[in-house]
Amino acid sequence: MKKTITIPLGSQHISLLEPVRFNFSCENEKITDVDYNVGFVHRGIEKACTEKFEYKQVGYVVARVCGLCAITHTMAYTLGIEHILNIKTNKKIDYLRILMLELDRIHSHLLCLAHTAENSGFEGMFMKIMGDRELVMDIQEAISGNRVQFDFVCIGGVNRDISTECEKLAFTNLALLDKKVDDLIGKFTSNWSTALKYKNIGALSYDDAFNFNALGPLARAAGAAIDVRAESSILPYKEVGYKMILGQNGDIYDRNLVRLKEIKNSILMCQNILSGLTEGEILVKFKGKPNGESFTRLEAPRGEIFYYLNANGTNMLQRVRIKTPTFSQIPGMVEIFKGSDYADAPAILASFDPCMSCTAK
Amino acid sequence: MIKSIIESFSNLFAKSETINYPYEQIAKFKNYRGLIEYSADECIFCYKCEKVCPPDAIVFKPTKEKNRLYEYNPNLCIYCGECVRNCPKEDLALWQSEKKPKII
Amino acid sequence: MLHIKRFLKKSPWVLHYNTGSCNGCDIEILACLSPRYDLERLGVLNTGNPKQADIFLVTGPLTHRCHDRLLQLYSQIPDPKVVVAVGSCTCTGGVFKDMYNVNNGIDSLIPVDVYVPGCASSPELIMDGIVKALEILEGK
Amino acid sequence: MSIVFSFMLGFFAPIYGGIFYGIDRVLKAKMQRRKGPPVLQPFYDMLKLFSKTKFIVNAPHTIWMIFYFLSLWAVVFMIFFGGNLLYIIFGHLLATVFFIISGYSVNSIFSQLGSNRKLLSVVAYEPILIVNAICIYLVFGTFEISEILAAPNNFNSLVFTFLSLLFVVPTVLKLSPFDASKAHQEIVGGIEVEFGGVFYELVYAAKFLEMIFVYSFIFILASNDYIFGTFLVVFSFFAVALVDNSTARIKIDSLLKALYMYGFGLGIVSIFWILLCCI
Numbered sequence: 001m002k003k004t005i006t007i008p009l010g011s012q013h014i015s016l017l018e019p020v021r022f023n024f025s026c027e028n029e030k031i032t033d034v035d036y037n038v039g040f041v042h043r044g045i046e047k048a049c050t051e052k053f054e055y056k057q058v059g060y061v062v063a064r065v066c067g068l069c070a071i072t073h074t075m076a077y078t079l080g081i082e083h084i085l086n087i088k089t090n091k092k093i094d095y096l097r098i099l100m101l102e103l104d105r106i107h108s109h110l111l112c113l114a115h116t117a118e119n120s121g122f123e124g125m126f127m128k129i130m131g132d133r134e135l136v137m138d139i140q141e142a143i144s145g146n147r148v149q150f151d152f153v154c155i156g157g158v159n160r161d162i163s164t165e166c167e168k169l170a171f172t173n174l175a176l177l178d179k180k181v182d183d184l185i186g187k188f189t190s191n192w193s194t195a196l197k198y199k200n201i202g203a204l205s206y207d208d209a210f211n212f213n214a215l216g217p218l219a220r221a222a223g224a225a226i227d228v229r230a231e232s233s234i235l236p237y238k239e240v241g242y243k244m245i246l247g248q249n250g251d252i253y254d255r256n257l258v259r260l261k262e263i264k265n266s267i268l269m270c271q272n273i274l275s276g277l278t279e280g281e282i283l284v285k286f287k288g289k290p291n292g293e294s295f296t297r298l299e300a301p302r303g304e305i306f307y308y309l310n311a312n313g314t315n316m317l318q319r320v321r322i323k324t325p326t327f328s329q330i331p332g333m334v335e336i337f338k339g340s341d342y343a344d345a346p347a348i349l350a351s352f353d354p355c356m357s358c359t360a361k
Numbered sequence: 362m363i364k365s366i367i368e369s370f371s372n373l374f375a376k377s378e379t380i381n382y383p384y385e386q387i388a389k390f391k392n393y394r395g396l397i398e399y400s401a402d403e404c405i406f407c408y409k410c411e412k413v414c415p416p417d418a419i420v421f422k423p424t425k426e427k428n429r430l431y432e433y434n435p436n437l438c439i440y441c442g443e444c445v446r447n448c449p450k451e452d453l454a455l456w457q458s459e460k461k462p463k464i465i
Numbered sequence: 466m467l468h469i470k471r472f473l474k475k476s477p478w479v480l481h482y483n484t485g486s487c488n489g490c491d492i493e494i495l496a497c498l499s500p501r502y503d504l505e506r507l508g509v510l511n512t513g514n515p516k517q518a519d520i521f522l523v524t525g526p527l528t529h530r531c532h533d534r535l536l537q538l539y540s541q542i543p544d545p546k547v548v549v550a551v552g553s554c555t556c557t558g559g560v561f562k563d564m565y566n567v568n569n570g571i572d573s574l575i576p577v578d579v580y581v582p583g584c585a586s587s588p589e590l591i592m593d594g595i596v597k598a599l600e601i602l603e604g605k
Numbered sequence: 606m607s608i609v610f611s612f613m614l615g616f617f618a619p620i621y622g623g624i625f626y627g628i629d630r631v632l633k634a635k636m637q638r639r640k641g642p643p644v645l646q647p648f649y650d651m652l653k654l655f656s657k658t659k660f661i662v663n664a665p666h667t668i669w670m671i672f673y674f675l676s677l678w679a680v681v682f683m684i685f686f687g688g689n690l691l692y693i694i695f696g697h698l699l700a701t702v703f704f705i706i707s708g709y710s711v712n713s714i715f716s717q718l719g720s721n722r723k724l725l726s727v728v729a730y731e732p733i734l735i736v737n738a739i740c741i742y743l744v745f746g747t748f749e750i751s752e753i754l755a756a757p758n759n760f761n762s763l764v765f766t767f768l769s770l771l772f773v774v775p776t777v778l779k780l781s782p783f784d785a786s787k788a789h790q791e792i793v794g795g796i797e798v799e800f801g802g803v804f805y806e807l808v809y810a811a812k813f814l815e816m817i818f819v820y821s822f823i824f825i826l827a828s829n830d831y832i833f834g835t836f837l838v839v840f841s842f843f844a845v846a847l848v849d850n851s852t853a854r855i856k857i858d859s860l861l862k863a864l865y866m867y868g869f870g871l872g873i874v875s876i877f878w879i880l881l882c883c884i
Contacts, residue, residue, distance in 0.1 A: 014513020067489025121854025365851030
């Protein structure tokens with residue numbers, strides 16, 4: 001009799017949005033070993049950024065690394081190239097950029113929560129969160145003209161100004177969403193079946209969070225205060241009311257709560273930004289070609305994103321290196337899978353909010 | 362669980378959020394980034410849009426006459442609007458309409 | 466005689482596969498199932514199972530690695546079936562055109578019936594695409 | 606009930622079962638603030654599946670499944686002809702075993718996992734059904750459905766039986782929270798995974814028959830008061846849909862625990878309650 005069975009998850013599976021393959025070696029549905037294969041989405045963007053596209057176009061190309069955190073990629077690239085070109089942006093541009101980043105974070109977190117609920121068989125919650133998410137999508141569409149790929153940021157500023165109508169819409173929708181998030185926190189904390197499904201499942205301890213290089217909400221749920229927004233001052237996060245949110249146990253339940261509370265914090269930031277917007281130019285003129293190198297760190301919805309740019313004074317960049325949060329979360333993910341049930345695997349996977357198109361580029 | 366049950370029950374009598382789309386239109390926001398449109402009469406043939414387009418969706422094909430022929434592939438376009446922003450005669454020669462691209 | 470074929474149009478079950486897209490179109494497909502757009506109105510069910518699917522929603526510019534899987538999934542769907550390419554990069558390659566690991570759209574490998582442009586295709590466009598696919602399905 | 610009428614009820618069971626299923630789907634959509642599919646959607650699905658290409662993984666797989674469908678239909682016939690409650694329970698068990706064997710006969714890991722889980726859930730709900738059958742016997746003194754339906758209404762002593770049956774309904778129908786044997790997001794439908802075309806159609810129609818099977822159990826609790834029986838069925842239909850909509854799927858071992866603790870426990874309580882009522 002065979003003792004271990006191998007259960008494949010992917011590369012096409014109903015609980016997966018993107019192609020990634022896990023091979024779970026299981027004993028009686030208990031996972032003993034995990035084999036993973038993440039390279040299905042590799043397209044060769046880093047190479048193309050240095051050979052095919054000019055430095056002004058790269059911003060739009062790196063946005064297509066990942067649709068969920070598109071604005072973060074463009075943002076990190078733009079900040080990097082602005083550092084090389086020595087462009088100083090004004091307060092309004094910074095504020096508009098943070099606004100878009102935080103709106104993106106809200107929609108990404110809500111999607112992750114919905115996906116986790118769906119993967120744990122909670123269809124009612126999935127529909128509820130996806131319904132609420134449309135409020136943010138509306139704001140995004142009103143501001144940038146597209147629902148997912150914003151193409152809002154460009155070198156030297158932003159592409160569009162925010163109109164008074166948009167501002168009004170954003171205020172009403174954010175206030176509505178704030179109430180709905182409160183309601184969601186209540187629903188997530190007081191459900192018998194989600195407690196069975198989420199509490200103490202897929203837990204990452206505080207030490208392991210450091211050992212396995214966890215980032216973003218994953219680390220913060222374990223109590224590790226890792227957040228680029230607090231560490232770097234490249235964008236004025238402290239002015240707009242940023243607050244670090246920490247969990248304790250690092251299980252799915254805590255991750256959900258951290259995400260929900262971060263959404264609340266993001267909503268607060270957006271409201272502060274919208275009420276504190278000043279008049280000003282939205283585009284700074286610049287001249288010259290980039291020459292030099294830069295390192296940029298930025299907090300994506302999933303954790304720290306890192307860009308290394310190297311330019312040699314021509315229209316083409318010499319090197320673009322992207323390090324994405326999911327890439328460094330994979331060892332932690334594998335560690336958590338070991339010892340948990342296969343029945344929990346899809347929910348754990350979704351609660352990590354993995355982004356394979358980020359990882360493989 | 363009780364909260365969810367109460368909400369599910371009250372939803373039975375609430376109005377549904379669904380937009381009956383193919384039969385009734387969805388209200389779009391202003392400045393929706395739709396199809397790129399072009400007017401040959403106004404174009405000054407600086408080829409800036411061709412140069413700047415990331416996926417090369419806009420191509421000026423060489424012809425026997427003096428001016429080249431504008432060709433645009435909506436299936437290749439990523440609707441970023443970079444061509445429009447770089448056009449010296451924005452809104453006259455090249456503009457981003459609010460039309461949906463056609464499905465084939 | 467009952468014309469069974471016309472019921473094909475009323476219950477399209479969907480299989481979704483990502484061949485290397487940026488997730489933008491994938492989350493919009495999820496958004497299509499959400500209460501605002503509610504594709505289930507048209508009878509759409511998201512089955513993760515090729516053997517029970519009618520409409521094959523593909524996103525992504527087809528990376529080399531996804532080649533075999535796409536072909537396998539396509540051949541496992543029983544006839545009649547319709548392939549819908551969602552997003553610019555699925556139709557022609559989009560921004561990823563001519564990158565070294567990309568095949569410039571899925572029509573280089575499998576026959577595509579409906580091309581849905583957009584980056585990322587909005588739920589409205591995806592719904593248009595599915596409605597178009599239903600017309601094609603009826604004729605098959 | 607005349608024989609012809611019973612025969613017609615049994616013969617058209619997949620059809621009006623389909624309407625129940627359609628109503629269920631619309632109801633669920635309404636609870637999620639959606640419009641939902643038309644009520645006749647299950648029939649569109651069935652008719653569509655007829656016109657698809659036929660795929661057979663291997664012969665036993667399909668044959669066992671056809672056995673499952675036919676024996677399930679036979680069980681439904683037995684219900685409408687007023688047969689013995691125990692025969693019906695064991696007939697249903699036999700049908701389920703056919704289905705489980707069909708799941709084991711293919712090499713797909715998801716199908717086999719689905720069979721494992723289905724087996725465990727059968728182990729969980731079958732004792733509850735039998736305990737409830739005993740309760741019904743204690744009250745009415747017979748296992749024959751035709752005699753139970755003629756007996757005077759004695760629902761007061763069957764309250765706990767009804768409650769314990771409410772645990773069985775979602776398990777048999779594979780509804781959340783007790784749907785680990787289907788688990789669409791984990792094992793892609795479990796045993797259903799390898800069926801396609803016309804053969805999936807039979808699995809799909811079997812869902813309607815299962816629905817009739819469990820709800821008829823609830824219906825007979827009201828004995829000769831048919832209106833009250835219909836009310837009980839509608840009530841439990843609503844309750845199950847509401848709970849399905851507001852819970853996550855629990856794991857198979859939690860399912861076993863929950864069913865034994867609450868479902869079986871309520872069954873035992875019910876026996877004592879009936880004995881108490883008799884005194």
